[in-house]
Amino acid sequence: MVSVNKEALKVVDQLLADPEYFNVKVEKLPCGATVIDTGVEVSGGYLAGLKLIEIAMGGLGAATLTFMDYGGLMLPTVVVTTDYPAISLLGSQLAGWTVKVGAFHGFGSGPARALALKPKKVFEKIRYKDQYDSAVLLLETEMKPTNDAALEVGKMCGVKPENVYLVLTTSNTLAGSVQVSGRVVETGLYRLDFLGFDPLKAVYATGFAPVMPPHPDPNVSVSREEDALIYGGSSQYIVDFEDEEKLKELLLKAPATTWSDYGRTSYEALKAVGFDWSKLDPSFFAIGSVTIVNRRTGKVMTSGKISPEMIRKSLT
Numbered sequence: 087m088v089s090v091n092k093e094a095l096k097v098v099d100q101l102l103a104d105p106e107y108f109n110v111k112v113e114k115l116p117c118g119a120t121v122i123d124t125g126v127e128v129s130g131g132y133l134a135g136l137k138l139i140e141i142a143m144g145g146l147g148a149a150t151l152t153f154m155d156y157g158g159l160m161l162p163t164v165v166v167t168t169d170y171p172a173i174s175l176l177g178s179q180l181a182g183w184t185v186k187v188g189a190f191h192g193f194g195s196g197p198a199r200a201l202a203l204k205p206k207k208v209f210e211k212i213r214y215k216d217q218y219d220s221a222v223l224l225l226e227t228e229m230k231p232t233n234d235a236a237l238e239v240g241k242m243c244g245v246k247p248e249n250v251y252l253v254l255t256t257s258n259t260l261a262g263s264v265q266v267s268g269r270v271v272e273t274g275l276y277r278l279d280f281l282g283f284d285p286l287k288a289v290y291a292t293g294f295a296p297v298m299p300p301h302p303d304p305n306v307s308v309s310r311e312e313d314a315l316i317y318g319g320s321s322q323y324i325v326d327f328e329d330e331e332k333l334k335e336l337l338l339k340a341p342a343t344t345w346s347d348y349g350r351t352s353y354e355a356l357k358a359v360g361f362d363w364s365k366l367d368p369s370f371f372a373i374g375s376v377t378i379v380n381r382r383t384g385k386v387m388t389s390g391k392i393s394p395e396m397i398r399k400s401l402t
Contacts, residue, residue, distance in 0.1 A: 087214070088146065088170065088173070089216050089217065089218045090144025090145060090146060090173060090174070090177065090178045090197035090200050090216050091144070091197040091198065091200070091201065091216055091218040091220055091221055091222050092145070092218050092220075093144055093145025093146055093197075094140075094141050094143075094144050094145040094178075094196065094197045094222040095145070095220055095222055095251070096145055097137055097140045097141050097145055098122065098141060098222055098251050098253070100137060101122055101134070101137055101253075102120070102122070105122075107133070108124075108130065108133050108134045108137065109124075109128060109129070109130050109131055109133070109134055110122055110123060110124050110128060110130055110134055111123040111127055111128045113230075115231070115232075115233045115236050115247075116233050117233050117236055117237050117240075117247035117248070117250075118246075118247050118248030118250075119231075119233075119236035119237075119239075119240065119247050119248065119250040119251070119252060120250070120251045120252070121230065121231060121236075121252045121254065122251065122252070122253045122254065123230070123254045124138060124253065124254060124255050124256075124259070124261045124262070125254060125255050125256035125258075125259040125261055125262050126227070126228065126229065126230055126254050126256060127230070129259050129260065129261070130255075130259055130260065130261030130262075131259075131260045131261055131264075132151055132162070132260060132261075132264055132297075134261040134264075135164075135260060135261035135262070135263070135264025135265050135268070135297075136149045136150070136151060136164075136264060136268075138224065138253065138255055138261060138262075138264065138265035138268070139164065139166060139264070139265050139268030139269075141196055141197075141222060141224055141253055142178065142179040142195050142196045142224045142265065142268070142269075143166075143168060143174040143175070143178055143179045143272075144173065144174050144177070144178035144179070144196065144197040144200070145197070146168055146169070146170040146173060146174035146178070147166055147167060147168035147170075147174050147179075147271075148166070148167050148168075149164060149165070149166050149268050150164070150165045151163070151164060151165075151264075151297075152165055152294075154294070154296065156296060156318060156392070156394040156397045156398070157394025157395065157397070157398065158394075159394065159397065159398055159401075161296040161297065161298075161318075161397070162296070162297045163267075163294050163295065163296050163297065163318075164264060164267040164268045164270070164294060164295055164296075164297055165292070165293075165294045166268050166270060166271050166292065166293055166294070167291070167292040168271065168290070168291050168292070169289075169290050171271070171275055171285065171288035171289070171290065171291040171323065172212040172214070172275075172285040172286050172288060173200075173212060173214050175271060175272040175275050175276075175285075175291070176208055176211075176212055176272070176275060176276065176279065176285055177199070177200050177208065177209060177212050177214050178195070178196055178197045178199065178200060179195055179196070179269060179272040180195060180199070180208065180272060180276060181193050181194065181195040181226070182194075182195065182199055182204050182205050182208060183195070183198075183199050183202065183204035183205075183223070185223075185225065185231075185235060185238070185239065187232065187234050187235040187238045188232060188234055188235070189229075189232070190227075190229060190231055190232045190234075190235040191227065191229070192225035192226060192227030192229075192231065192235075192254075193225065193226040193227070194223050194224065194225055194226075194239075195223075195224045195226075196222055196223050196224035196253070197216065197221070197222050197223075198221040198222055198223035198239060198243050198250075199223075200214060200215060200216035201215075201216050201217075201218065201221050201242075201243035201244060201245065202221075202239075202242040202243050203215060204242075211279075211285065211286075212285055212286060213286070218245075219245055219246075219249055220245055220249040220250075220251065221239060221240065221243035221245045221249065221250050221251065222251045222253065223239055223250070223251070223252055223253070224253045224255060224265075225252055225253065225254050225255070226255050226256065226257065226262075227254060227255075227256070228256060230254070231252050231254070235252075236250050236252060239252065256304075257300075257304055257307050257308040257311060258300045258301065258302070258303075258304045258307040258308075259300055260297075260299070260300055262300070262307075262311075263297055263298055263299070263300050263307070263310070263311055263314075264297050266311040266312075266314065266315070267295040267296060267297050267298070267311065267314050267315070267319075268295075269315065270293040270294065270295040270314075270315055270319040270320070270321055270373055271291045271292065271293040271321045273315050273319065273371060273372065273373050274291075274293060274319070274321040274323070274340065274372070274373045274376050275288060275291065275321075275323065276371065277340050277369075277371060277372045277373070277376075278323070278336060278340055278376075280368060280371075281336050281339050281340060282336065283336050287325045287326055287327050288323045288324070288325050289324050289325060289326055289381065290323070290324040291321060291322065291323045291324070292321065292322055293319065293320055293321030293322065293373070294319070294320055294321075295314045295315055295318050295319040295320070295373070296314050296318040296397060297314065298310035298311055298313065298314045298400065298401065299401070305353065305356070305357075305361060306353060308352075308356075309351060309352040309353035309356055309400070310352070310353075310400050310401065312352035312356075312370075313351055313352045313353075313396065313397065313400035314397070314400075315342075315372075315373050315374070316342040316345070316348075316352065316370070316372065316373065316374060316396075317342070317374050317392065317393040317396035317397050317400070318374060318392055318393075318394075318397050319342075319373035319374050319375070319392075320373065320374055320375035320376075320377070320390075320392060321373060321375075321376060321377070322376075322377040322378070322379065323376070323377070323378050323379070324378075324379045324381055325378055325379070325380055325381065326380075326381055326382060327380050327382065328382065330380060330382075330383060330385065333378060333380060333387070334387060337376060337378050337387050337388075337389045338389050340372065340376045340389060340390070341372055341373065341374060341375055341376050341389050341390025341391070342369070342370075342372040342373055342374050342390065343374070343389075343390045343391060344369050344372070345367060345369040345370055345372060346367055346369065347367070347370070349396070351396065351399060351400050352370075352400070353400075355370065373390070374390050374391060374392045374393060375388065375389070375390040375391055375392055376388070376389055376390055
């Protein structure tokens, strides 16, 4: 079976081969683990951000950049594609591992999760576990990882410390904004999974979302990034599903238009709950438009919409 860590390491090697070109910083920890910083002490841009997406997807997806017109507002837009939706999106890209060791804290996503099985129920559902001698973990954090944190990651993944690669991203850099928009297909599938769709029924997936410019206030930056998904994100899933009526029911509940606070910016919604993400309605974690193609019948169904007006409001 394909190894997400093996494939992701190929992308990591591109960053290691030319850190100056990608505007990243590479360091070795005392234990031998490699740290690739794209946002804590440096400010990675579009090029680093695209690589972050592909690393997060376990090397089983492609990320490109284009421009799109959002009601007269031209914005750079990430396009993401994968032929391994369940593994690359839920088994790798999903942020499912909180790494907390001593003073260090970071939200982990990426292929190392498939070694540590974080969280286990996800991997039981998609029937996948990676087996590889290196671990690649994407960490959203505002601090550099400690030696103890790297040792803990290696221990949980069952690999030697010198084979641990920690890739750092933050929400208030351009690279960070790019990689969040690159989660558009994952967020859509996560929502479908939450509603009861079997992610193994998804055969191929692609999608796009605008890249929002970072803001000096981290709370504004992260809110803009969420708006990119909620109001500007769109994905298509080619599925193999036997019950088309059930599929239609799931689709109608999938887009962000079902969110009870739809029409408010993410900043307004987050501020109302004191930026406590756990207090948000689950339908917040959705994308604007979802299209499903059932390859059994060839039928194409779409639900939700893109809202250029809300994208513009988010940026004012």
